[in-house]
Amino acid sequence: MLLFLKLINNLHILSYMKLSTSKFSLKVIVSGLSLLLLGFSIVAFEEPKISLDGYKIEEGFDLQIIAAEPNLKAPVSMDFDNKGRMWVVEMINYMPNLEGIGEEEPTGRISILEDLDHDGTIDHRKTFLDKLVLPRALAHVYGGLLYVDGPKLYFVEIKNDKPGKKTLVDPLYADGGNVEHSSNGLMMNIDNWIYNSNWNFRYRLKNGVWLKEPTSNRGQWGITKDNFGRLYYNNNSTNLQADFVLPNKVTRNRFYKPSVAENKKIASDLVYPISKADVNRGYQKGVLNEEGYLVSVTAACGPLVYRGGAFPAGYKQNAFVCVPEANLIKRNILNFGKTQTVAIQAEVGREFLASTDEGFRPVNLFTGPDGAMYVVDMHRGIIQHKAYISQFLAEKLALKQMDTLQNAGRILKITSKEIKGFQIPDFSKASSKELVGYLSHPNGWLRDRSQQLLIQKKDLSVVKDLIALSKTNSETGNGLHALFVLEGLNALNFNIISDIITNSTQPETIAHALGLAERFAIAANVPKMKTICDNLLARNDEVVDLYIPLSLQNWLKISEKTFMPILAKIDQKYIDQKIYQEAIVSNLEGKEEKYLSTMNPSKNLKNFLTTAIDNHKKNEMNSIYVKVKKDTDNRTKGLMLFRSICATCHGADGKGIQDLAPPLKGSEYIDGSIHRLAAIILHGISGPISVGGKQYLLNNDMPGMINNTSVSDEDIADIIRFTQNAYAKEGKNITASEVKKLRAQKPEGSGIFSEKQLLETEFER
CATH class of the missing domain: 1.25.40 (Serine Threonine Protein Phosphatase 5, Tetratricopeptide repeat)
Structure with a gap:
């Protein structure tokens, strides 16, 4: 049997790893050989032995790395199949460099990770789908896989661990904006609808037809639920948000947008890291404390209300939140009132999990069928998209060579020292009676999956059992699961x-x-x-x-x-x-x-x-009833316009091109008057021009955009906003109305500014 152990060619990654070799058991070799003979593309690799020195987890818990580079790259989400195996989304080409050049290449994949020798650590990987563009979410539903490829949402049948018939569910699912602001999440709720983060539609497959309905737009990255079915989410600068009522209940009047019952901030944003943070606005007062530690979240994501049943009682339905910029995971204790929910920091001054490893980038959390908590660690240096990365942060990352930490990734497993996890059942062989029994299991993952499998089986012989169970009283919502199995069965x-x-x-x-x-x-x-x-x-x-x-x-x-x-x-x-x-x-x-x-x-x-x-x-109307396509945010639009209009001469990285255009970073025309910069873009400039103490003769004039009817005043403002964020020492803003006023200030002569004219002109604000 051929075992593939990929070499690690990045010295910076090596600084984060302490690998030691280990022998494969005969069981693993035989299993892997059997799979190869069946025609599967399977990679067997040595189990990761990586030091967790510097990782501090709350007392009473064990932390273990169960999958890691070089066989796992940039994981961003995951799910478990009916056999308890992990399926992982790998967004390999996210920000491949500080310039984000080449991000659109189809290098993403969805992999099946397996522990064939049953020692608790992943030792085999199969590629289920590859050549994906920035994939960001997946969900095992309806016996197949729902996943994202570029802007599109697909459902694919699974045949012997290989993709079967593929259905396009939504061509606009993640259209518009950069990957940080694109739809994701794909979580089946107790009401049999699939909800998302950062998208105002929900989905359901009913009688062979995919349904798509408006719902409230929630969060930025990641979504979770409690036992009742209420939804929780967050955005980069907000630790935790919540809906106080069940989804799609207070949005039924199209001409009234709720402000009391949904999208409520419920927790403090303060963080307590043990590593100093390099963040986008670290130069601004109050972002970092005097010692250089982050004060409040700036990239919060991947929340999880823990429903696993294998943690101590005090952790039931606690809300955990990823804070990748500070290398930590927060724990919030949810206090459920009758009509609202509030969250408090579990332990003031300390986080549930914190690390001094700057490569630790938790981006998503999931409960497994065993009741453990699984941490998706993207494990990389850059976690800020090019459209938003500031010059300040880019310089910090480059100085530490954090931009070279690429093609890594890990899955961590958190278990209780006091409570033994659950045995993972093989649901592919479970009877209807057994599945009804699992609706009362302490583990929410097992309850959720049993609910969906019972609906798929369409076995009406268990209806009486479900009706009886629906009337029971339980804090884990057993009756609710039974009720919605009945709903799914049309019973x-x-x-x-x-x-x-x-x-x-x-x-x-x-x-x-x-x-x-x-x-x-x-x-x-x-x-x-x-x-x-x-x-x-x-x-x-x-x-x-x-x-x-x-x-x-x-x-x-x-x-x-x-x-x-x-x-x-x-x-x-x-x-x-x-x-x-x-x-x-x-x-x-x-x-x-x-x-x-x-x-x-x-x-x-x-x-x-x-x-x-x-x-x-x-x-x-409430915008959810009129918004059918995601808008591209101004900063991302500015990046896209810069790449299509300006990068030809200035370079995609803004470093300039010999004899064509000077560099933008360090340019007094970027750092100086923003109205002068707008005038250059509108009217153009002819050489020679001095930038950073060096004179550039330029072979050709820079043409202005004033006569280009396809480029609006707002477009020019967006280009300027991007350049200010990416290349200016201190970013400045400009409005479309200010750009419009500058159209009238044409230079005398050719209508293109010379440097002398630029410096002598007082531009209207």
Whole structure:
């Protein structure tokens, strides 16, 4: 058997590694040979032996590297299949150098990692898909794989670990913007919908058809959920954000955008690193403390609400967050209120995991089928995209040669010293009865996957068991899983749902069931639904009372007379809690004026209703209902324009080209007046010109953009914003209106500035 052990040719990577050789067991060799004979492309390699000196994890936990370079490169996400194997997305060409040149090359891949000798460390890799452009997410769903390639979202069937039939799910999934601002996440929620980070659509495969529906835009990189099905996310400068209600509940009124119930910051952004950080705005006051340590997050990502069941009780549903710029992982303790969630730092002054290894770049976290936490460590020097990387940071990285730390990557595993992890079942062989049993398992990953497999099996023989389980009360949401298996099997009817609502003692189950009951909103069911609402209101449960108005939209269409008074009772009952008024208005689209004139709404509700009415008159919808394509951010647009217009002469790296154009870095025309710089781009310049004390004669004049109708004032402003960020000592901003004013300041003569004219002209601001 041929074993492939790739050589490491980067000396900087070697400084991060302490590899030692080990022999493969006969079992591994035989297994690998068998796979080769079956025609698989499989790479066997020596298990990583890398020092974890400098990694400090919270007491009571073990940290282990289970996969590493050179056989794993730039991992950014992962998932487990039904056999418990890891499937990893490798974004190999992300920022291959400080200039980001060559990033669009199709070098990305999705690999299957296996531990064939069952010693806890990965020893084999198979490439499932390759030649991908900046892949960033994947999910095992519907018996196949959902994944991203460039801007497109695909679903591919899996045949003996090889790709089968491929379906284009969304051609615009990650279109526009750079990879840091592109859609990702792909997380199946308990409601059987797939949610994303940084994208205002959700997906579902139903009866052989892919559905795509608007949803709230959430976060930047990574998404997670709690046992109830509420969503959590973040952005680079925010540790943790949350929705206080279930997804797609408060966005049903197209002319009202919620501000109370969704997208709420719930935690402090302070960090406590043990390594000094090189960050993009490190020169700005307050970003670093006096000793050079990061004060608050600047690249937070990859959150995880831990639902694994194999950590001590105090860690149940804690929210962990990656902070790659400071080489650490935060732990936030979630405190669940009736109508909101708050998070506190688990231990002030100390993080859950922190390292002095500057190459440690955790970007995503996942719970495994064994209950362990898995850390996706991109392990590289550059984690800032070219469109946003400042000259300050670029110089810092170059000085430390961090830009040479490429083609590395690791998967770390975190386990409790007190609690043994779970045995990983082979779900590919599990019966329906066994899967129903797993819906009550302590490990959320096993519950989630069992739910989806039961739906795929379409076995109606377990319906009675599922109905019984749906009425149980459990903090892990066992009843919710059973309820949504029934939903996925199309096995629900109004009698079943009303029985669940009546007999369940768990508010979370009732909340979900109320939403499902809307599907059966017909005139014949109105009396029974009215009785259900009255009985629920009598319970005086704040959670249930919140989800009653969130679930009445379809019933209101049938009988305003019956259900508007119920909304009025809730409005008055919680008159000072705006989340209830937001819940009411979110389900009253088209009926706001009727409610306003007949139901005597509270002040808060009156304001919300008036806002919705005004928006309707102006036809101003919540942006999720009109935005079908992601906009390219200004900085990335500026980079793209610079590369297509300016780089021909100045070089893609801005270092200039002999006899064509001078360098931009260190140029007084970049560091000086921003209006003078705009005038150069608009009107052009003829040589000679002095830059950085050196005279450049130039073979040709630099043409101006003033007569190029395809380049707008905003485009020129974007180009300038990019150059200011990339090459200026201190970045300055300019607006499109300022650029427009400069169009009139044409130089005399040829209409192209000479250096003398530039220096003598006072430009209008």
